[in-house]
Amino acid sequence: MGAISPTADSVARRTSASAPGAAVCAQRHSALVRVTHWLIALSFLALLVTGVEILLSHPRFYWGETGNVNMRPLFKLPVPSSRDMVPTGYKYVLPDENGWSRYLHFEAAWVAVLTAFAYLLFGVFRGHFRRNLFPAAADLAPKRLASTIVNHLRFRRPAEEEAWSYNVVQRLTYLLVVFVLFPLIIWTGLALSPTVEGAFPAAVEILGGRQSARTLHFFATILLVLFVLIHIFMVSRAGFRKRVGAMITGRVPKSEEKA
Amino acid sequence: MSGISRRKLITTGVAAAAGVSGLAVAAKLAARYGLVPPDSGVLYGAGETLTYAAQRTLTRHSMAREFSRSEISKEPFANEVAPLGVEFQRLQQGSFADWRLVVDGMVARPSSFSLAEIKSLPRSSQITFVACEEGWSYIAEWIGTPLSHILDRAGALPQVRYVVYRSIQPDWWESIDMSDALHPQTLVTYGMNGGELPVGFGGPLRLRVPRQLGYKSVKYVTRLTAADNLKQFGKGLGSASPEGGYAWYAGI
Numbered sequence: 170m171g172a173i174s175p176t177a178d179s180v181a182r183r184t185s186a187s188a189p190g191a192a193v194c195a196q197r198h199s200a201l202v203r204v205t206h207w208l209i210a211l212s213f214l215a216l217l218v219t220g221v222e223i224l225l226s227h228p229r230f231y232w233g234e235t236g237n238v239n240m241r242p243l244f245k246l247p248v249p250s251s252r253d254m255v256p257t258g259y260k261y262v263l264p265d266e267n268g269w270s271r272y273l274h275f276e277a278a279w280v281a282v283l284t285a286f287a288y289l290l291f292g293v294f295r296g297h298f299r300r301n302l303f304p305a306a307a308d309l310a311p312k313r314l315a316s317t318i319v320n321h322l323r324f325r326r327p328a329e330e331e332a333w334s335y336n337v338v339q340r341l342t343y344l345l346v347v348f349v350l351f352p353l354i355i356w357t358g359l360a361l362s363p364t365v366e367g368a369f370p371a372a373v374e375i376l377g378g379r380q381s382a383r384t385l386h387f388f389a390t391i392l393l394v395l396f397v398l399i400h401i402f403m404v405s406r407a408g409f410r411k412r413v414g415a416m417i418t419g420r421v422p423k424s425e426e427k428a
Numbered sequence: 429m430s431g432i433s434r435r436k437l438i439t440t441g442v443a444a445a446a447g448v449s450g451l452a453v454a455a456k457l458a459a460r461y462g463l464v465p466p467d468s469g470v471l472y473g474a475g476e477t478l479t480y481a482a483q484r485t486l487t488r489h490s491m492a493r494e495f496s497r498s499e500i501s502k503e504p505f506a507n508e509v510a511p512l513g514v515e516f517q518r519l520q521q522g523s524f525a526d527w528r529l530v531v532d533g534m535v536a537r538p539s540s541f542s543l544a545e546i547k548s549l550p551r552s553s554q555i556t557f558v559a560c561e562e563g564w565s566y567i568a569e570w571i572g573t574p575l576s577h578i579l580d581r582a583g584a585l586p587q588v589r590y591v592v593y594r595s596i597q598p599d600w601w602e603s604i605d606m607s608d609a610l611h612p613q614t615l616v617t618y619g620m621n622g623g624e625l626p627v628g629f630g631g632p633l634r635l636r637v638p639r640q641l642g643y644k645s646v647k648y649v650t651r652l653t654a655a656d657n658l659k660q661f662g663k664g665l666g667s668a669s670p671e672g673g674y675a676w677y678a679g680i
Contacts, residue, residue, distance in 0.1 A: 227563035234495070235557060237564035239503035252562060254507055267561060268673025269472065275680060276475025363559055364483050364639045364679030368490035383563060 197333065197421045202297065205288040206416055208280060213397070215277035220390060222270035225251045225263055230387060234378035243384060282355060292347075301335060302344055308337035327407050332421050342396065350393055357386035462589065462605060466658045466666030467676040480677045487679075488607050492638035495555045500621060501566035504558075506628045509597065509647060516596050516648065524632040529578075529616070533592070533653035536583030543632055547618060549573040549581070554613055556638040558645065561678065568629075570636050571619030575652075576610045584654045592653040592661055593635050595646050602646050602667040603658055603676075604637060613638050616649065641678035643669060 198206075228246040229236070236242065238255055249259035251266065292298040307313065317337050327336075335343065356372065359365045360382035366373040376382045404412045415421045458464050463481035467473055512520075519527050529541045552574050559565040575591070592603040608614055615636045618625050625631035630647030637644045658666045666676035 223563070226561075229564075234499065235501050235565045235567050237501075237503070237505035237566055239505045240501075268675075271561065272470070272472035272476060272673075272675055275479055275675075276472045279475045279478050361559075362483075362680035363492060363641060364487050364490060367492040367639055368487040370493050373493070379557070379559065379565060 196419045197415045198419050199291075199295075199297070200419060201287070201291045201295075203416055203419055205284050205291075208284040209288075212277040212281040212284065213393070215273055216281065217390070217394065219270040219274040219277070222251075222266045223274060224387070225249070226265065226267050227252065227255060228257070229255070230384040231380035232377065232384060233380055236380040236383075278355075278358065285351060285355075288347075302340050302347070304337045304340040308340075313337070324406055332407070332411070332415070346393070346396055350389055350396070354386060354389040354393065357382045357389060361386065465675075465677045466603075466664070467670035470665070470670060476675050476677065479680060483677075483679050484605075484607060490639065492554075492556050492613050495557070495567050497555065497569070499567050500555060500569060504566040504568055504629070505564060506630075507560065512597070512627075512648070519632075520627070527632050527650075529633060529649060530651045531578060531582040531654075532651070533655050534585045534588050535579070535654050536585065537581075539582045541578070541581075543618065546573060546578070546616060546633070549577050552612070552615055553619070554615065554636075554638065556613065556636075558638075558642045560642040561674070569619075569621050570615055570617045570638075571622075571625075572615035572617030572636065574612055575614045575616055575635065576612070578616060578652065579609065579654065582654075587656045588654040590655050590658055590666075592655055592658070592667075593646055593649055594651040594653075596648040596650045599668060600646055600648075601662070602635075602644055602669065603655075603661065604640075604644065608637055608639060611637075611639065639679055641680070643674065644678045 224246075225248065228248050228250055229238070229242040230244055230246075231240065232243045245257075248257070249261060249263050250257045251263040253262045292302070308317070314337060321336075321338050357376065360373045360376055361379065366379065373379055373382055376385060411422060455464075458477070458481050461484075463484050464477055465473075465480040468477040470476075524543050527543045529543075529546060530539075531541070532538045550573055551571065553569055553571040555567060555569045557565050557567045579588075579591070588606065590603045590605055591609040592601060594601040604614070613636075617630070617634050617636050618632055620626065620629055620631075625634060630645070633649045634645060634647050635649045653661075655661070658664060662668065663671050665671055669678075670676050
């Protein structure tokens with residue numbers, strides 16, 4: 170279990186681990202964070218691609234329990250559909266790819282959920298959330314918070330020591346993704362399962378009905394995609410190869426020179 | 429290798445061995461308790477097996493949500509089906525008086541029911557939704573007789589594990605396990621919203637499986653076959669759906 174020992178932010182460990190002459194210094198990301206990060210990344214990609222495929226068979230959204238082409242939608246996407254029964258305004262129908270998309274969507278969902286579960290246990294019991302994600306009270310003071318946000322918005326390249334820890338904006342964003350968006354997308358997805366909603370009707374009724382759950386599933390996807398885009402952009406601002414390398418090997422090059 | 433201690437190597441080895449044998453035991457147990465769907469061997473069958481096993485373990489006796497009369501959709505929708513053949517049109521001209529539902533396979537009394545006979549069986553109705561895998565849905569009242577009554581009548585044998593059902597449309601057939609076949613909400617329906625079941629919605633006879641997506645509710649049902657396994661039907665994947673790339677189990 171040594172590989173997942175929580176060394177990430179321990180300054181003492183970091184300095185002691187930086188052996189003279191070593192090209193890299195101590196761990197930035199624990200093995201479990203790295204493995205779960207890439208598993209989630211992979212399954213999210215699969216979920217996104219297959220989710221879009223499934224969506225194309227009915228690119229209309231409703232609010233409430235029911236919705237179909239005889240009913241007025243809440244909104245519809247200006248895209249063609251893979252079914253000829255859906256009025257889209259396009260003269261052609263896309264190929265139907267729902268079969269494998271659905272199989273893969275649910276398989277990837279299992280990978281994502283099981284991975285998230287392992288990450289959650291690790292986060293709670295090995296102190297990852299407490300140490301790396303929960304912001305310090307001082308950082309939440311309006312002035313500090315504002316200055317961090319402004320720095321973020323100016324896309325200021327982060328200082329070297331920032332490679333060792335998440336700043337308050339990162340922490341709050343990751344907390345939002347881990348504890349709000351991820352649970353929401355799992356919940357709204359499960360609410361679309363006829364069997365699950367029979368077993369737990371309240372899970373659908375709280376959301377306003379099955380079609381509402383579908384619409385919220387879509388919105389949660391949009392927010393997660395936004396997060397991923399900004400995440401990749403920020404990583405590339407901070408030094409794409411170095412940061413991605415750290416998430417693969419767990420280590421950060423000692424100097425801030427080109428990795 | 430310098431970074432890996434002997435202890436770590438041993439621990440990892442033991443954990444891996446435990447994991448592999450644990451998986452083997454889990455697979456055996458799952459097969460024994462009927463937690464493996466017939467399409468578990470397809471490309472993404474692993475996820476499908478997890479879903480089916482999890483739902484059969486946790487929600488075997490769950491009931492589909494039922495709605496009030498006021499929630500019945502004023503604008504239901506039915507996908508178009510392939511043109512119904514000459515045989516269907518002939519039966520339709522006779523107001524489906526000659527429509528038969530054949531029950532065969534592992535039953536003590538292979539039988540054939542007319543529409544009138546089915547209508548004389550204990551009546552059951554429910555207000556549930558039809559949810560299509562495409563994403564749309566509607567709520568309707570469904571009137572019919574529980575599939576379990578028909579299986580009782582024909583004397584389904586104790587070793588029956590699946591019921592295969594066929595449409596008058598030759599390429600449309602499905603199957604369900606006994607958890608769904610004996611479920612009180614699984615109905616052989618002939619009525620909708622207080623009236624006859626319209627042809628567009630599957631009339632004269634549609635098998636409704638409200639705990640699964642719409643494509644498991646086959647329209648124009650003509651034959652039920654009780655079976656102890658699904659290998660002998662079609663390509664052995666359980667139904668026409670996996671043969672067309674869709675999952676056999678649609679409870680998700």
